Amino acid sequence: MIHEVDEALRQLVREEALRGTDIEVAFDAPTKDWAARRNAPTVNVYLYDVREDLRRRQRGLLNEYDEDNIVTARHLPPRHMKLSYLVTAWTQRPEDEHRLLSSLLHGFLRHDALPPELLAGSLAEIGLPVAMTVALPPPEDRAFADVWSALGGELKPSLDVVVSAPVDPGRVFPAGPPAREGVRLDLSRGLGSAEEVGHHAEPEGGRVAMRRVRRPAS
Structure with a gap:
């Protein structure tokens, strides 16, 4: 599921902010070593946190029906995982980075969820919206300065993009035969x-x- 969100974000960044450019999109950790090796304008989309979106958790079981509308099985509802990405622009000049961040911000703000046409694999099969937010204040238990400290780099302007992706737990309970x-x-x-x-x-x-x-x- 995570790699499917990565690919959807890559396509969204290219289509919304980088169309007509040859700017690279990378998912590496933006450490000092990585920054030193970079030799071309780059948008970095770094996944730094994964946790469950408890606000979207559902209780109970969902029914599965056959062509005669008879319950054949029951399964747990999907769980939603919050994937938090640190999005940064890397060029030779801060002014160019700010322009690129502005373009990225406008592109993300056009969508409350990842566009369905960009979804593939399990995200497409489950058929639920994949919600997305950008530039919201961080939770009280996490600060962006702490993320940069953990990476060993200097604090840099960034966008916090959070994707809430549904995941099928895969637990299915067969239903007994219907009463006759x-x-x-x-x-x-x-x-x-x-x-x-x-x-x-x-x-x-x-x-x-x-x-x-x-x-x-x-």
Whole structure:
């Protein structure tokens, strides 16, 4: 799933901000060593955090139906994972980096979710929106300065892009066969010449009719 989000973001960046340019899109950690080796204008999209989006968690089970609209199995609902990306521009001049960041910001703001035509693999199969936010304040337990400190680099202007991607947990519970008969009631005592042993539910005109069953008294 993560590599599918990576590819969708790569295409989105190229189509929305870098169309007509030969600027590279990289997913490497933007460390000092990486920056020293860079020799061309680059947009870096670095995945620095993965955690569950608890606000989107669903409870219960979802039914699966066959062509006769009969439940054949039940499965857990998808879980949503928040993939946080640090997006930076790398050129020779800060002014060019700022222009590139501005173009990237406008491109991301055009979308509340990754465009469906960019989704592939499990993201396309699951058929749910892949929500996306940009430049929101970070959670209280995380600061961007800490991310740069962990990378060993200097603080640099960046965009925080967070993608909430649905993931199928893969847990399926087969359903039992559907009920074919109604409830039988034992009313067999003290019935004279005939003994009533129960009622049998049968479909009648789209409704359920109760048929009385008798047997000769011994």
